[in-house]
Amino acid sequence: xxxxxxxxxxxxxxxxxxxxxxxxxxxTARSTLRWKRNRALQNDLSxxxxxxxxxxxxxxxxxxxxxxxxIRYLDWLASQGLDPQEALQECAAQQGTATCxxxxxxxxxxxxxxxxxxxxxxxxxxxxxxxxxxxxxLTTPMALDRMLLSxxxxxxxxxxxxxxxxxxxxxxxxxxxxSIEAEQTVSTLFRRLLARDPEAxxxxxxxxxxxxxxxxxxxxxx
Amino acid sequence: xxxTRRTLLGALTAGAAAATLPxxxxxxxxxxxxxxxxxxxxxxxxxxxxxxxxxxxxxxSVLSTHFDEDVLQPAGSTLRCVxxxxxxxxxxxxxxxxxxxxxxFLQRYGSMTTVMTCEGSSVNHRVGQVRAMNGNTINRGRTIxxxxxxxxxDGLALPVVNMMGGGLGESGTDSSLPIAARQLSxxxxxxxxMGTHGSLGLEHAPDPGHLARAxxxxxxxxxxxxxxxxxxxxSTLQRWASLRQLALAVEDQDLxxxxxxxxxxxxxxxxxxxxxxxxxxxxxxDVFEAQAALxxxxxxxxxxxxVGLAPRNGTLQVxxxxxxxxxxxxxxxxxxxxxxxxGQNVMWARTLRVADGLIGLLEQTEDPCSPGQTILDNSVxxxxxxxxxxxxxxxxxxxxxxxHFPNNGVVLVSPLLGGNRLFxxxxxxxxxxxxxxxxxxxxxxxxxxxxxxxxxxxxxxxGVDFPGRRSLPCLFT
Numbered sequence: 001x002x003x004x005x006x007x008x009x010x011x012x013x014x015x016x017x018x019x020x021x022x023x024x025x026x027x028t029a030r031s032t033l034r035w036k037r038n039r040a041l042q043n044d045l046s047x048x049x050x051x052x053x054x055x056x057x058x059x060x061x062x063x064x065x066x067x068x069x070x071i072r073y074l075d076w077l078a079s080q081g082l083d084p085q086e087a088l089q090e091c092a093a094q095q096g097t098a099t100c101x102x103x104x105x106x107x108x109x110x111x112x113x114x115x116x117x118x119x120x121x122x123x124x125x126x127x128x129x130x131x132x133x134x135x136x137x138l139t140t141p142m143a144l145d146r147m148l149l150s151x152x153x154x155x156x157x158x159x160x161x162x163x164x165x166x167x168x169x170x171x172x173x174x175x176x177x178x179s180i181e182a183e184q185t186v187s188t189l190f191r192r193l194l195a196r197d198p199e200a201x202x203x204x205x206x207x208x209x210x211x212x213x214x215x216x217x218x219x220x221x222x
Numbered sequence: 223x224x225x226t227r228r229t230l231l232g233a234l235t236a237g238a239a240a241a242t243l244p245x246x247x248x249x250x251x252x253x254x255x256x257x258x259x260x261x262x263x264x265x266x267x268x269x270x271x272x273x274x275x276x277x278x279x280x281x282x283s284v285l286s287t288h289f290d291e292d293v294l295q296p297a298g299s300t301l302r303c304v305x306x307x308x309x310x311x312x313x314x315x316x317x318x319x320x321x322x323x324x325x326x327f328l329q330r331y332g333s334m335t336t337v338m339t340c341e342g343s344s345v346n347h348r349v350g351q352v353r354a355m356n357g358n359t360i361n362r363g364r365t366i367x368x369x370x371x372x373x374x375x376d377g378l379a380l381p382v383v384n385m386m387g388g389g390l391g392e393s394g395t396d397s398s399l400p401i402a403a404r405q406l407s408x409x410x411x412x413x414x415x416m417g418t419h420g421s422l423g424l425e426h427a428p429d430p431g432h433l434a435r436a437x438x439x440x441x442x443x444x445x446x447x448x449x450x451x452x453x454x455x456x457s458t459l460q461r462w463a464s465l466r467q468l469a470l471a472v473e474d475q476d477l478x479x480x481x482x483x484x485x486x487x488x489x490x491x492x493x494x495x496x497x498x499x500x501x502x503x504x505x506x507x508d509v510f511e512a513q514a515a516l517x518x519x520x521x522x523x524x525x526x527x528x529v530g531l532a533p534r535n536g537t538l539q540v541x542x543x544x545x546x547x548x549x550x551x552x553x554x555x556x557x558x559x560x561x562x563x564x565g566q567n568v569m570w571a572r573t574l575r576v577a578d579g580l581i582g583l584l585e586q587t588e589d590p591c592s593p594g595q596t597i598l599d600n601s602v603x604x605x606x607x608x609x610x611x612x613x614x615x616x617x618x619x620x621x622x623x624x625x626h627f628p629n630n631g632v633v634l635v636s637p638l639l640g641g642n643r644l645f646x647x648x649x650x651x652x653x654x655x656x657x658x659x660x661x662x663x664x665x666x667x668x669x670x671x672x673x674x675x676x677x678x679x680x681x682x683x684x685g686v687d688f689p690g691r692r693s694l695p696c697l698f699t
Contacts, residue, residue: 033458059416060423060486080536081412081507114413127409128387128535130348136462138380138406141469145420149433153426205442209435220432 035136037120038066038111041147048192049155050165057150059114065147066113071106071125079126118143156222166192172218175210182207182221253591254600254638254684255521256370257584259577260390260532261569261607262351263556266624267631268610269566270324270574271301271337272648272655279650286562286613286624286653294325299332300642307567310620314564319540319547322575331581332642336634336697338679339646339655341670342609345626347556350608351389355530357677361688363395365405366604366677371528372403373686379472379525380406385513386532389608401461405528411516412484412506418477420469423489480523483515492519501579509534510550510572514580521597524590533572558611562624566611577603581635602636602683606676613653629654632676638683640699646671663696 036044046053057065069075073094077087091100111121118139122132159170166188169181176182186206190198198206210216268274268286275293276282288304295302303324311318328335343358344350355365364372367382375381382405384391393405408414421427428436444450444463453459479490483498484506498518502511513531520526538550549572551557557565584598592600610630615622631646646658647665657669678692 033453033456035458058425059413060425060489061413061416061484063413076536079410080538081504081509114410115417117407117409118417123409129391129407129409130388131392133407134393136465137404138465138468138472139417141466142420142473143417146416146424149421149424149426149428153424153428157426199447201446202443205439205446209432209439212432212435216432220428 035120037132038113038116039068039121041119041144042067044193045147045151048189049151051151051155055154057147058154059146059150061114064113065115065143065150066111066119066121068109068111068121070104070108071110071112072102073105074100074102075112076105076126079123115139115143115146119147152222156219159222160219167218167222169218170222174215175218175221176215177204177207177210179207179210181218182210185221251374251685252600253374253527253589254370254602254686255374255526255597256367256528256680256684257517257521257580257601257603258355258367258386258390258530259573259603259605260351260386260530261555261573261605262386262388262390262532262535263347263554263569263607264558264609264611264626264630265555265570265573265605265607266558266566266611267337267339267633267655268613268648268653269304269563270570271303271328271335271633272339272631272644273302273304274648274650274653279653281651283618284614284616286611286615287650296325296328296332298642299328300644301328301332301335301337303328304567304570306571307563310564311568314561314621316551317545317547318551318564318568319542319545319549320568320571321542321549322571322578324570324574327574327578330578331635334635334637334639334641336636336639336641337631337644337646338634338676338697339631339648339657339671340673340676341655341657342628342630342673345609345628347608347626348389350626350628352392353673354606354608354676355390355392356394356673358673359395360674360677360690360692361396362398364399364688365392365394366606366680367405367528367530368394368396368399368403369677369681369688370684370686371405372400374527374684375403378527379475379477380520381526382406382528383408383517383520383526384530385409385411385516386530387534390530390532390606401464405530408513408516410509411512412509414516415478415481415483418481419473422478423486475525477523477525480525481516481519483512483519494519494522497583501583502576504540508538508540510538510576511579514576517580518583518587521584521601522587522590533569533576555607555611559623559625561621562611562615563620563622573605577605577635599637602634602638602680604676604680605633605635607632610655629670631655634680634683634697636683639697645696658696660692660694660696663699 042056045056059065073091074087077090088100091102106125110125111123116123120132122129124130155166156170159167183203186203210221273293274287275290276287277290279287292305293302294305306320306323342350361369371382384405385408480492482491485491498515502515505511505515510533517529517531533550533554535553537552540549555569585596587597589595589597589600610627611624612627645663648655656667657671658666679694679697
């Protein structure tokens with residue numbers, strides 16, 4: 001859940017060893033912002049949460065949320081509606097072999113996934129969409145939340161099973177807003193996702209999420 | 223503009239904290255629906271509802287005419303059609319099959335079918351498709367879907383949905399189009415429903431109460447962070463904030479369970495799914511059928527007023543009468559380059575079969591906005607394509623290819639039009655279509671109608687006006 005906050009300042013990728021830059025409080029109307037699209041989002045989450053790229057987000061039907069990879073023949077068959085078993089059989093039939101010997105079919109990286117379009121990608125080979133959306137659409141916020149929740153939940157689940165990579169306090173049975181564990185979790189995530197330390201006010205805002213009755217567990221807070 | 227649209231636009235530009243979907247307040251105007259069924263690759267009208275028979279043409283041997291016995295005219299129909307070319311299809315280079323007859327479509331919907339000749343302005347696939355959709359920029363570059371969505375989409379969760387690919391699937395180019403009328407691009411209708419909720423069904427979905435708290439914290443940070451302070455006045459961030467609020471309103475409508483086309487763990491399917499599976503038995507393996515199924519759910523649930531769907535360019539194999547064969551050849555209608563007669567016959571059968579299923583459902587479903595009427599009563603179904611196909615063939619050849627050719631016609635199905643009519647005609651000795659007088663409907667050989675005329679005619683039928691709209695009153699006689 002903490003990762004939902006990653007949306008707020010999604011354009012920074014500063015060197016963590018560089019001297020801190022003073023915050024310049026000048027507002028601007030010039031829009032130099034760029035939409036962090038599917039691939040950048042996937043890469044950031046993969047790096048920040050120490051997840052393999054293909055495992056950042058999996059949808060309820062087992063399909064990937066959004067990724068970028070070279071196209072295999074099985075990918076094309078899946079886009080035509082074949083389930084994995086049917087795809088393997090069709091592949092083998094086309095190759096004239098007993099089993100499918102799938103390999104790279106189109107040696108170009110292409111976006112794939114249930115939320116590719118919503119997250120700013122486009123699938124030219126499989127989806128016949130030759131240009132991505134110019135701007136986020138109505139389903140972009142929801143697709144984004146699904147990707148964040150999936151990635152965050154996957155990391156928390158893995159940390160609970162061990163070894164811990166990100167959430168040091170994921171095994172706690174209860175966590176509160178005033179606890180050092182909550183503050184440390186927030187700081188860890190700000191550093192991993194935004195490459196900066198959180199402001200005191202930000203820590204307070206985020207840790208207040210844990211003010212529930214009954215108290216959240218460490219895993220729920222993660 | 224209606225009051226509710228103005229309210230919505232005001233909420234968006236001011237970045238209001240709570241932008242709920244305004245209630246339907248249409249100022250008394252009847253809500254109408256547009257369904258665009260695309261024909262990617264060049265759906266030639268002479269191979270469907272405006273055929274020329276061999277005996278009618280002085281140049282039949284070198285033109286793309288049809289055997290007399292293949293030209294059919296159902297009883298009571300002004301329009302003619304082409305029979306399934308079974309022998310040609312079954313002897314074609316690649317195994318293809320059809321499982322639908324054009325005559326069936328005319329028998330069922332001929333009374334509300336109008337054919338209007340027209341001529342495109344490009345023989346480039348993408349350019350032709352874009353111009354077919356935007357009437358060659360007759361309305362400031364807005365597509366027909368956006369134009370109708372803006373006029374009739376007040377209060378709808380997803381006013382404009384486009385599931386088509388290529389140029390048919392592109393947004394318009396008018397940056398002044400309000401955000402509420404911008405199209406929602408859907409690549410795969412089978413997975414689309416999952417994108418209508420931020421967490422439902424996910425393996426790691428948090429407690430809804432916890433999620434709400436996290437979102438509230440995020441919104442607080444969005445308003446107070448250094449990033450927010452610096453960029454809050456930019457249109458980009460304001461737009462994003464508005465989108466997020468609109469998305470919450472959409473999420474509240476539980477669209478995931480209303481639009482799901484397959485059974486998935488821990489998720490409820492819509493009550494209409496069984497009916498859809500009967501109407502579109504291949505909806506999990508055929509994207510076009512899935513598009514039609516989703517179109518029905520969007521309209522029935524009062525979510526959309528402007529939808530686009532179309533076959534894809536990829537090959538689709540199905541089992542028909544125990545035979546596994548291709549029902550959608552590679553490149554769809556553009557397979558005509560390889561084999562014109564078979565490519566057109568197969569693709570028209572496929573397109574009309576799925577259209578039949580969808581129109582049949584709309585004909586028996588009550589309009590959620592107009593009790594007592596069906597959705598079809600208030601709809602126009604428009605078959606749009608980028609161009610026709612070349613009319614020449616090698617002397618007496620039965621297997622030949624055809625190129626891109628702008629001369630063509632369109633099919634419109636709607637109770638809002640006169641129906642069972644042909645506007646314009648075809649010269650049998652050249653197989654070129656010609657135009658008509660938009661006021662009287664009289665034939666005007668030597669002229670042609672343009673993309674803008676088709677665009678205008680559809681808008682006129684749906685009660686949509688815009689600066690520069692042409693008037694074609696003959697369509698309603």
